[in-house]
Amino acid sequence: MEKYSSLDINHSSPEKQTDWWKAIVHSINDGVLVIDLEGIVQLVNPEYLRITGATPSIIGKPLKESRPGAQLTEILVDRKTRVGVYRKTGNREYIVDMAPIILDDKVIGAVSVCKSLDEVHKLTQELKLKGEKLEQLQKKMSSLYQANYTFKQIIGKNMGLKDAVNVAEKVADTDLPILITGESGTGKELFAQAMHNDSKRKNNPFVPVNCAAIPAALLESELFGYGEGAFTNAKKGGKIGLFEIANNGTIFLDEIGDMSFELQAKLLRVLQEKKIRRVGETRERDINVRIIAATHRDLQQLVKKNHFREDLFYRLNVISLHIPPLRDRKDDIPELVDAFLQSSIINLSLDLESINYTISRHTLRFLQTYEWPGNVRELRNMIDYATCMMEGTEIKIEHLPETITKNRIDISEFNETTSSYNSLQEAVQDAEKRFILETLKKFGNDLEEKKRAANALGISLATLYNKINRYNLDF
Ligand SMILES: Nc1ncnc2c1ncn2[C@@H]1O[C@H](COP(=O)(O)OP(=O)(O)O)[C@@H](O)[C@H]1O
Ligand SMILES: [Mg+2]
Structure with a gap:
C-alpha cells in the first residue's frame, strides 16, 4: 500500500490530495456525509452507510432525492450548525451533528456527522451499570x-x-x-x-x-x-x-x-x-x-x-x-457495671427473661476501690470475663480476673461469708474498720493519697480522719 507523509501530501497532485482526505474520512468511527453547494452528495464514509442504511449510489446525486427529509441542505442557506438532531429511518435510530463548510467566508458545502443510537444506548446502559455499582460501593463504604x-x-x-x-x-x-x-x-x-x-x-x-x-x-x-x-x-x-x-x-x-x-x-x-x-x-x-x-x-x-x-x-x-479517668469518677461504676452486665449477658445469649443477673454488693464495693488503669475499657472487659466465669446469677469476687484481685491485701476480708458478732453495731463497725484500713493500705498514707481513699470510700476527708482516729488506724 502507498504511504503518505505530510511532506508527500503537500507536494503531491490534487488527485492524490483528495485521496488523502478521503482516506481520513473513511477511517473515522462516526458516519460522515458531505454535500457541495448544490446539495450534491460528494462523499460518504462506510460508517455513514452502515448507520443510516443508505447505499453508495447516493454519491453524485442530490441529497434531497435520496433523503427527502434531510436538513443538511438548509444549512447551505442559513449557515447554522445543528447539534444532536435525532433521526430515524426504518428501525435505525441515530443522532446527527451538522455544520456548514466555509472557505474564505463562503459556504462551499455542508457536512453531517452521525452516531448510531445503538451505540449511545449501549454506552448509556454501561454508564448506568457503573453508576449502580458505584452506588453499591458507596453504600458498602458508609456501612464500613x-x-x-x-x-x-x-x-x-x-x-x-x-x-x-x-x-x-x-x-x-x-x-x-x-x-x-x-x-x-x-x-x-x-x-x-x-x-x-x-x-x-x-x-x-x-x-x-x-x-x-x-x-x-x-x-x-x-x-x-x-x-x-x-x-x-x-x-x-x-x-x-x-x-x-x-x-x-x-x-x-x-x-x-x-x-x-x-x-x-x-x-x-x-x-x-x-x-x-x-x-x-x-x-x-x-x-x-x-x-x-x-x-x-x-x-x-x-x-x-x-x-x-x-x-x-x-x-x-x-x-x-x-x-x-475512671478512678476520678468511681460514683459512675455501679451504673456502668449494670449496663455492661446486661450487654454482656445479651452477647452470651444467657436466658434474660426469667433470671435477674446481678453483682454482689461486696464485689461492687471492691470495684470502687480498684484504680482502673485501663479505665472504662478495663471495666467492660472485666465484666465480660466475670459473666463467663460466674456460676449462678451473681458475680462474686472470685469470678473476677486475678490481674485485678491479686494486688488486694487480703481477699478473705471481702469474702461473702460473715463471722458472728455480738451485735449488729459491732459487725458494722468491724466491717467499716477493715474496709477503711484496706482502702488506706491500697492508696497510701500521705495527704493526697488519703484524699483519694476518701473519694473511693465515698466520704469526706474530714470524716476519714475522724474514723482513722476513732479506730486508731494510722499505720
Ligand atoms: N461513659 C461510657 N459509657 C459507656 N461506655 C463507655 C463509656 N466510656 C467508655 N465506654 C466504653 O469503653 C470502651 C473504650 O472506649 P473508647 O472510646 O474506645 O476509649 P478511648 O478512645 O479513650 O481509648 C468502649 O467499649 C466504650 O464503649
Ligand atoms: Mg481509643
Whole structure:
C-alpha cells in the first residue's frame, strides 16, 4: 500500500490530495456525509452507510432525492450548525451533528456527522451499570465507616464527665476542630462517634485512624492516598486516602500526639486549605471533612519539648474536651457495671427473661476501690470475663480476673461469708474498720493519697480522719 507523509501530501497532485482526505474520512468511527453547494452528495464514509442504511449510489446525486427529509441542505442557506438532531429511518435510530463548510467566508458545502443510537444506548446502559455499582460501593463504604454510639449511650452522671458531655453536645453540629484528651479507655472515641452522630454529617462516613498504630512511613499515604506509580509496589490507578473516604463526614485522628513532625505540617495545610494532595501527585482535591483529634498525651508538654507543632496544636485545640479517668469518677461504676452486665449477658445469649443477673454488693464495693488503669475499657472487659466465669446469677469476687484481685491485701476480708458478732453495731463497725484500713493500705498514707481513699470510700476527708482516729488506724 502507498504511504503518505505530510511532506508527500503537500507536494503531491490534487488527485492524490483528495485521496488523502478521503482516506481520513473513511477511517473515522462516526458516519460522515458531505454535500457541495448544490446539495450534491460528494462523499460518504462506510460508517455513514452502515448507520443510516443508505447505499453508495447516493454519491453524485442530490441529497434531497435520496433523503427527502434531510436538513443538511438548509444549512447551505442559513449557515447554522445543528447539534444532536435525532433521526430515524426504518428501525435505525441515530443522532446527527451538522455544520456548514466555509472557505474564505463562503459556504462551499455542508457536512453531517452521525452516531448510531445503538451505540449511545449501549454506552448509556454501561454508564448506568457503573453508576449502580458505584452506588453499591458507596453504600458498602458508609456501612464500613459508621459511628455506632450516640450521646444517649454515654453512661455516667459524674460532674467531670457531664461537663465534657455538655460541651460536646453544644459543638457536635459545628465544623469546629475538637481535641479530646483523656487516658486510654476513658471513652474518647465514644465521644467522637456521638458527636458525629449528632451532626448533619451523620449519614456520611466516620473514619477512625489510629496514628500510633500505623508506621510513620505509611501514615501519609494512608491519610492522603497516592497516585499511580508514586513508588514501587504502588497499586495501579493509585489509592484513595482516608481523608477522601471521609469526605462530607468526620475523620477521627486518634493518638495525634504520635504523629511525626513532618506529617503534622502536612495535616496543618489540609486543615487550612481544605484540600489534599495524593502522594506523588500534583493535583489538589477539595475535601470537606470534620476533624476530631484525640490523645492520651499532654500535647502542651509535647509542644514545649518541640515534639508537637505549636501551630497545629492551636489549630486543633479550638474546642478541647477532657474525659476524666475512671478512678476520678468511681460514683459512675455501679451504673456502668449494670449496663455492661446486661450487654454482656445479651452477647452470651444467657436466658434474660426469667433470671435477674446481678453483682454482689461486696464485689461492687471492691470495684470502687480498684484504680482502673485501663479505665472504662478495663471495666467492660472485666465484666465480660466475670459473666463467663460466674456460676449462678451473681458475680462474686472470685469470678473476677486475678490481674485485678491479686494486688488486694487480703481477699478473705471481702469474702461473702460473715463471722458472728455480738451485735449488729459491732459487725458494722468491724466491717467499716477493715474496709477503711484496706482502702488506706491500697492508696497510701500521705495527704493526697488519703484524699483519694476518701473519694473511693465515698466520704469526706474530714470524716476519714475522724474514723482513722476513732479506730486508731494510722499505720
Ligand atoms: N461513659 C461510657 N459509657 C459507656 N461506655 C463507655 C463509656 N466510656 C467508655 N465506654 C466504653 O469503653 C470502651 C473504650 O472506649 P473508647 O472510646 O474506645 O476509649 P478511648 O478512645 O479513650 O481509648 C468502649 O467499649 C466504650 O464503649
Ligand atoms: Mg481509643
